Amino acid sequence: MKKTNKTVLSAVVSGVIAATMACGAQAATDGQVKLGVLADMGGTYADICGKGCVTATKMAIEDFGGNVLDKPIEIVSADSQLKPDIASAIARKWVEDQGVDAIGGLVSSAVSGAVSKVNADTKNITLISGSASNTFTTKTCNPYNVHWTYNVVALANGTVKPMVQAGKKKWFFITADYSFGHALEGMASKVINENGGEVLGHVRAPLGTTDFSSYILQAQASGADVVALANAGNDTVNALKAASEFGLTEQMDVAGLLVFTPNAQAMDPASAGGMRLTSGFYWDMDKETRDWSKRFEQRHGEIPSMIHAGVYSVTTHYLNAVKAAGTDESDVVMKKMKEMKPNDFFARNATLRPDGRMVHDMLYVEIKKQEERKDKNDIYKIIKVISGDEAYSPMQPQCNFS
Amino acid sequence: MASLFDINLFALFGQLLVGLINGSFYALLSLGLAIIFGLLKIINFAQGAMYMLGAFVALLALKFMGVNYWFALILVPLTVGLVGVLMERFLIRPIANEDHLYSLLLTFGLALIIQGSFTHMFGSSGLSYAVPEALKGGTKLPFMYLPNYRAWIIIVSVIVCAGTWWMIEKTNLGAYLRAGTENPQLMQAFGINVPLIVTLTFGFGVALAGFAGVMAAPVYSVSPDMGSNILIVVFAIVVIGGMGSIGGAIITGLGMGVVEGLTKYFYPEASNTVIFLVMVIVLLLKPAGLFGKEA
Numbered sequence: 211m212k213k214t215n216k217t218v219l220s221a222v223v224s225g226v227i228a229a230t231m232a233c234g235a236q237a238a239t240d241g242q243v244k245l246g247v248l249a250d251m252g253g254t255y256a257d258i259c260g261k262g263c264v265t266a267t268k269m270a271i272e273d274f275g276g277n278v279l280d281k282p283i284e285i286v287s288a289d290s291q292l293k294p295d296i297a298s299a300i301a302r303k304w305v306e307d308q309g310v311d312a313i314g315g316l317v318s319s320a321v322s323g324a325v326s327k328v329n330a331d332t333k334n335i336t337l338i339s340g341s342a343s344n345t346f347t348t349k350t351c352n353p354y355n356v357h358w359t360y361n362v363v364a365l366a367n368g369t370v371k372p373m374v375q376a377g378k379k380k381w382f383f384i385t386a387d388y389s390f391g392h393a394l395e396g397m398a399s400k401v402i403n404e405n406g407g408e409v410l411g412h413v414r415a416p417l418g419t420t421d422f423s424s425y426i427l428q429a430q431a432s433g434a435d436v437v438a439l440a441n442a443g444n445d446t447v448n449a450l451k452a453a454s455e456f457g458l459t460e461q462m463d464v465a466g467l468l469v470f471t472p473n474a475q476a477m478d479p480a481s482a483g484g485m486r487l488t489s490g491f492y493w494d495m496d497k498e499t500r501d502w503s504k505r506f507e508q509r510h511g512e513i514p515s516m517i518h519a520g521v522y523s524v525t526t527h528y529l530n531a532v533k534a535a536g537t538d539e540s541d542v543v544m545k546k547m548k549e550m551k552p553n554d555f556f557a558r559n560a561t562l563r564p565d566g567r568m569v570h571d572m573l574y575v576e577i578k579k580q581e582e583r584k585d586k587n588d589i590y591k592i593i594k595v596i597s598g599d600e601a602y603s604p605m606q607p608q609c610n611f612s
Numbered sequence: 613m614a615s616l617f618d619i620n621l622f623a624l625f626g627q628l629l630v631g632l633i634n635g636s637f638y639a640l641l642s643l644g645l646a647i648i649f650g651l652l653k654i655i656n657f658a659q660g661a662m663y664m665l666g667a668f669v670a671l672l673a674l675k676f677m678g679v680n681y682w683f684a685l686i687l688v689p690l691t692v693g694l695v696g697v698l699m700e701r702f703l704i705r706p707i708a709n710e711d712h713l714y715s716l717l718l719t720f721g722l723a724l725i726i727q728g729s730f731t732h733m734f735g736s737s738g739l740s741y742a743v744p745e746a747l748k749g750g751t752k753l754p755f756m757y758l759p760n761y762r763a764w765i766i767i768v769s770v771i772v773c774a775g776t777w778w779m780i781e782k783t784n785l786g787a788y789l790r791a792g793t794e795n796p797q798l799m800q801a802f803g804i805n806v807p808l809i810v811t812l813t814f815g816f817g818v819a820l821a822g823f824a825g826v827m828a829a830p831v832y833s834v835s836p837d838m839g840s841n842i843l844i845v846v847f848a849i850v851v852i853g854g855m856g857s858i859g860g861a862i863i864t865g866l867g868m869g870v871v872e873g874l875t876k877y878f879y880p881e882a883s884n885t886v887i888f889l890v891m892v893i894v895l896l897l898k899p900a901g902l903f904g905k906e907a
Contacts, residue, residue: 252728252731252732252736253736254837256731256735256736257736413876414880414881415880416881416883416884418841418884419883419884420833420841421634421832423630424627424880425880427623427626427627427630427756428877430757443737447740447833451833452831455750455761456757457757457759473738476738476833478740478742
């Protein structure tokens with residue numbers, strides 16, 4: 211009896227292992243291209259990559275013609291709820307049961323990390339557009355990661371460097387107390403120190419803090435030239451609000467290290483006007499960006515954030531690569547994606563490096579003052595274009611998947 | 613060394629004052645909850661959503677009807693209070709005799725629906741509401757710059773809190789209310805319309821949340837999740853203060869603001885947990901709360 215039990219048990223165990231292995235080795239090479247869009251449908255980041263990311267993906271598919279490899283391109287989407295465990299479960303279901311080839315959208319670095327891990331196991335492609343961390347092409351790089359739009363390195367180089375070089379040497383950080391904030395602060399501090407500046411101190415505010423007045427007082431007492439906000443979304447808006455209320459904006463410069471267009475719209479122009487920041491995209495740059503953005507606005511109701519534009523761009527590039535490769539087999543497609551130069555209204559002077567980092571021109575912009583604005587969408591003026599090599603750090607040798 | 617000490621002392625004063633400002637906010641918010649939770653024994657998880665609703669009504673009234681901040685201070689609590697009255701009459705009363713868990717689940721569901729629809733309509737990024745012209749600017753104190761609007765928050769909050777406390781603890785109306793919730797049958801026998809009192813009390817508690825929403829609109833980003841962020845903290849404050857104690861809620865609100873403010877100075881990483889730590893300690897030592905009566 212005992213023996214039978216043991217046999218049954220071992221049979222079950224080996225069955226499970228075999229099943230897992232079978233799943234693990236499975237990549238959808240059925241010639242049917244299916245894209246998954248994982249976004250934040252109702253949380254803090256819903257405006258920067260929620261339904262808009264699905265719309266942008268659909269637009270890319272439609273503009274591509276709707277078909278590739280003689281079959282219609284399919285799309286599935288889901289709400290990550292910004293929770294890595296949920297994201298991971300959805301990704302596994304998509305790639306293992308539903309034949310999804312690539313997963314895009316992906317806002318919040320924790321979510322992207324979870325999905326990237328699943329895709330690395332199953333050899334599916336991760337098209338990260340919404341996340342900031344640079345870990346996907348450094349510490350946790352793998353051959354199936356593609357990181358579009360922006361990252362913390364580009365933000366730090368783009369926003370911090372010109373200010374330090376202009377003589378703003380002393381910095382104080384108000385940082386969101388989680389991995390993204392720490393990464394952004396770390397990267398910005400590095401840039402400050404390398405350029406002869408000095409970090410006087412920092413304060414780590416929990417994510418979702420509504421009242422920043424205490425932190426603002428500490429920043430005021432620090433004697434810094436610049437107070438850097440290493441946070442995002444409503445945290446940035448609330449911090450800036452308190453900064454202006456307590457008179458900090460009159461004594462010191464405030465640098466928002468990560469600001470998306472919907473956040474810039476939510477800021478009071480009186481305090482935000484004149485603030486400079488780095489963005490991967492601005493809708494009102496030239497005719498090409500305006501044409502696409504108008505089409506997006508008609509369908510979505512709001513102007514696109516840089517993430518929306520990035521999602522469109524990376525989806526298009528992926529589909530072009532599938533077409534050129536003549537297969538949806540991940541390794542072949544990845545090779546093609548890295549060979550071909552991305553080139554559209556979003557990706558300017560762009561290359562997709564062997565480590566999966568898409569290096570492209572970034573924009574150094576200034577938030578317009580009230581009197582400079584024509585309407586609610588008229589928020590940035592472009593100060594200069596930052597070349598990709600200037601913005602992003604060089605590839606790390608261990609991530610060279612050429 | 614002396615000068616260094618002076619600077620630290622100044623910084624500390626600044627933090628204390630900022631803590632007091634936040635505390636008066638907490639006091640205002642926990643007051644409404646204390647009335648509903650403490651007197652009516654309804655666990656209203658929609659209180660945060662009503663606070664958010666208050667801020668949004670102020671914003672929309674300004675945008676579409678040109679209602680300025682001062683009128684909003686009156687109009688918004690009335691509007692939100694009316695929502696509360698309807699909510700009590702048509703949703704909560706039918707399950708009033710069931711376990712408290714039912715009203716908790718009902719109001720929690722309502723909060724999710726309201727918050728979800730606002731995210732759908734207005735997005736998640738928040739909107740901005742300008743500080744009224746008369747309260748712009750600030751005063752330079754020796755240790756910090758005090759924005760006029762923050763000073764206004766302290767004053768208003770103290771007046772509203774004291775007024776409410778006085779009304780409930782010292783007037784006939786308050787006596788009816790307390791008696792009506794304590795022993796409804798007896799009061800009914802005296803010819804007092806207890807269901808009406810309950811409805812109005814609920815409406816008043818909710819209106820206070822709406823009022824706090826208007827007060828908050830100029831200083832915080834007006835966003836659909838502003839209520840859910842603060843709700844749990846305010847519940848903790850009511851528990852620390854002691855169920856049913858109006859004065860307890862007010863004093864604890866102010867006190868917790870100061871405690872949180874000091875934490876933000878000495879160890880900011882813990883600032884959003886310190887109130888819960890206090891709650892755990894208080895519950896262990898004095899289960900009825902600081903000002904609650906032992907059952």
